[in-house]
Amino acid sequence: MKLIDHTKVLKHMKPRIVSNIFFRLLFMAATIFGLLILGILLYRVITQGIGYLDFQFLQNLPSRKPEQAGVKTALIGTIWLMGVVAPVTLLLSVGTAIYLEEYAQKSRFTRFIQVNISNLAGVPSIVFGLLGLTVFVRALALGTSVLAAGLTMSLLVLPIIIVASQEAIKAVPKELREASYGMGATKWQTILHVVLPAAIPGILTGGILALSRAIGETAPLVVLGLPLFLAFLPKSVFDMFTVLPMQIYNWTGRPQEEFQGVAAAGIIVLLTMLIIMNSIAVFIRNKFQKRY
Amino acid sequence: MNATIEKPRVRLVMTDTNRDALQNKELVYKTSELNLWYGDNHALKNIDLDIYENEVTAIIGPSGCGKSTYIKTLNRMIELVPGVKTSGKIEYRGRNIFDKSYGVEELRTRVGMVFQKPNPFPKSIYENVVYGPKIHGIKDKKVLDQIVEESLKGAAIWDEVKDRLNENAFGLSGGQQQRLCIARCLAIEPDVILMDEPTSALDPISTLKVEELVQKLKKEFSIIIVTHNMQQAARISDKTAFFLNGEVIEFTNTDKIFSNPADKRTEDYITGRFG
Ligand SMILES: Nc1ncnc2c1ncn2[C@@H]1O[C@H](COP(=O)(O)OP(=O)(O)OP(=O)(O)O)[C@@H](O)[C@H]1O
Ligand SMILES: [Mg+2]
Numbered sequence: 001m002k003l004i005d006h007t008k009v010l011k012h013m014k015p016r017i018v019s020n021i022f023f024r025l026l027f028m029a030a031t032i033f034g035l036l037i038l039g040i041l042l043y044r045v046i047t048q049g050i051g052y053l054d055f056q057f058l059q060n061l062p063s064r065k066p067e068q069a070g071v072k073t074a075l076i077g078t079i080w081l082m083g084v085v086a087p088v089t090l091l092l093s094v095g096t097a098i099y100l101e102e103y104a105q106k107s108r109f110t111r112f113i114q115v116n117i118s119n120l121a122g123v124p125s126i127v128f129g130l131l132g133l134t135v136f137v138r139a140l141a142l143g144t145s146v147l148a149a150g151l152t153m154s155l156l157v158l159p160i161i162i163v164a165s166q167e168a169i170k171a172v173p174k175e176l177r178e179a180s181y182g183m184g185a186t187k188w189q190t191i192l193h194v195v196l197p198a199a200i201p202g203i204l205t206g207g208i209l210a211l212s213r214a215i216g217e218t219a220p221l222v223v224l225g226l227p228l229f230l231a232f233l234p235k236s237v238f239d240m241f242t243v244l245p246m247q248i249y250n251w252t253g254r255p256q257e258e259f260q261g262v263a264a265a266g267i268i269v270l271l272t273m274l275i276i277m278n279s280i281a282v283f284i285r286n287k288f289q290k291r292y
Numbered sequence: 293m294n295a296t297i298e299k300p301r302v303r304l305v306m307t308d309t310n311r312d313a314l315q316n317k318e319l320v321y322k323t324s325e326l327n328l329w330y331g332d333n334h335a336l337k338n339i340d341l342d343i344y345e346n347e348v349t350a351i352i353g354p355s356g357c358g359k360s361t362y363i364k365t366l367n368r369m370i371e372l373v374p375g376v377k378t379s380g381k382i383e384y385r386g387r388n389i390f391d392k393s394y395g396v397e398e399l400r401t402r403v404g405m406v407f408q409k410p411n412p413f414p415k416s417i418y419e420n421v422v423y424g425p426k427i428h429g430i431k432d433k434k435v436l437d438q439i440v441e442e443s444l445k446g447a448a449i450w451d452e453v454k455d456r457l458n459e460n461a462f463g464l465s466g467g468q469q470q471r472l473c474i475a476r477c478l479a480i481e482p483d484v485i486l487m488d489e490p491t492s493a494l495d496p497i498s499t500l501k502v503e504e505l506v507q508k509l510k511k512e513f514s515i516i517i518v519t520h521n522m523q524q525a526a527r528i529s530d531k532t533a534f535f536l537n538g539e540v541i542e543f544t545n546t547d548k549i550f551s552n553p554a555d556k557r558t559e560d561y562i563t564g565r566f567g
Contacts, residue, residue: 175411179476184401
């Protein structure tokens with residue numbers, strides 16, 4: 001075999017290596033661009049907001065005076081919102097995922113459901129806001145309560161968690177299921193003792209990431225008509241409340257220059273919450289990473 | 293194995309069996325005219341096969357001839373594959389397992405299965421062994437402890453793991469994992485053990501251990517084993533069935549099939565001329 005001329009191969013060597021270096025630099029530049037923007041954003045927010053951020057800021061109620069304004073109602077409101085969204089979405093989405101993956105026969109109907117779940121994940125959040133406004137706020141007369149907003153947000157993130165849970169359930173090796181069925185376990189016993197323990201880290205990771213999306217969403221809550229300014233805390237899920245992004249939105253709209261700083265401090269609080277939640281997700285993923 | 297759990301063993305009188313062939317052994321499985329399709333793929337064709345108590349029945353044949361399909365049909369594991377159709381009959385101790393009234397869970401508590409690839413649960417060694425008994429509703433810790441010891445001893449792995457019962461089973465070697473899976477299967481005190489190439493992922497020493505184990509276990513259980521290894525079939529089995537393209541070409545005593553096969557195709561296969 002003399003199909004390859006090795007002097008030619010050597011001649012081609014240089015351009016190959018040069019283009020390799022070129023693309024490496026190109027992709028590195030893309031990464032650095034993203035990081036740079038993020039860095040500038042963080043720098044601006046932190047330099048602007050850090051002066052207003054202290055323990056008082058977390059404890060004070062909102063106020064017309066920037067130096068007294070605090071984030072307490074919004075922060076507590078966000079926690080209330082999560083308190084509704086987390087259980088509702090986890091129950092509904094894990095149930096749906098188990099049904100679709102384990103119980104439902106693969107039919108045209110289940111494929112139809114599947115496609116629509118994926119489509120729902122792409123629906124703009126403001127549409128969910130309109131749905132929540134008609135169904136929860138008006139038809140069920142829940143008003144702008146924690147419950148109405150929580151259910152709306154649940155609908156918004158439900159498709160994401162369902163898909164994440166389905167992926168986690170699918171990733172459980174079929175050999176483990178076979179081992180369980182082979183000993184006479186019922187489907188439910190197999191799900192409970194084999195599938196779920198193996199899938200839970202994946203489900204939780206997806207769930208927390210979706211929750212952190214719910215925390216940052218503003219549009220649907222604006223549509224629901226959540227108050228921008230609230231000087232008292234909710235006592236039950238039927239009470240009015242507001243959340244961090246709404247509060248920040250409110251502050252940025254104020255004419256006084258100082259409120260820009262207050263808003264930045266609010267953003268720092270929100271970002272800190274998101275970072276904590278994402279870290280928990282990463283921690284769970286690493287700790288319980290697939291051991292099969 | 294364990295006196296605290298009673299072993300319901302239904303003994304039925306066979307009407308249409310040949311007592312000579314029986315050698316006074318009871319029929320465990322009687323397969324008649326079994327056909328199976330994966331969609332349009334006719335994977336098993338008119339299978340007739342009798343399996344007797346306390347015997348090792350080996351199933352040999354080239355890749356894709358339907359060996360796994362057949363033994364998965366014996367505990368109806370095949371139903372996990374969508375689009376499978378069957379016709380014919382498989383009687384397990386006199387009852388047709390395809391009967392609507394026959395619960396698949398009930399069948400599988402009597403017919404254990406060991407798979408080709410060791411598949412322990414990502415749980416402790418102890419939890420792996422008690423999985424079956426717990427599923428069947430046994431909660432007494434003393435009984436479970438006893439089951440663990442007996443089963444691990446039965447699977448010849450007790451000495452290797454007795455000090456690390458609470459460690460994750462994934463820390464065991466492949467051969468140890470396979471014996472753990474056998475122990476897990478023994479723990480449900482089955483009547484029949486189905487093994488699908490249980491040694492194909494193992495080294496020669498672990499293979500030997502599993503083979504010795506099979507010899508020992510057949511005193512208590514009936515064993516059906518799929519293997520690609522002719523020597524293994526010859527060493528450990530009492531009867532051998534040769535499958536080809538979804539049909540049983542020859543089914544008789546192992547001595548006979550290896551020394552004097554009746555069919556030319558069997559001879560070609562076992563002498564390595566094809567397959
Ligand atoms: N899940 C499945 N879906 C569709 N067809 C299948 C499936 N499993 C097996 N088959 C087909 O059924 C036939 C028998 O397969 P089977 O797995 O029983 O072979 P085997 O004798 O166990 O082979 P091997 O020795 O390679 O394990 C093959 O033609 C195979 O393609
Ligand atoms: Mg096979």
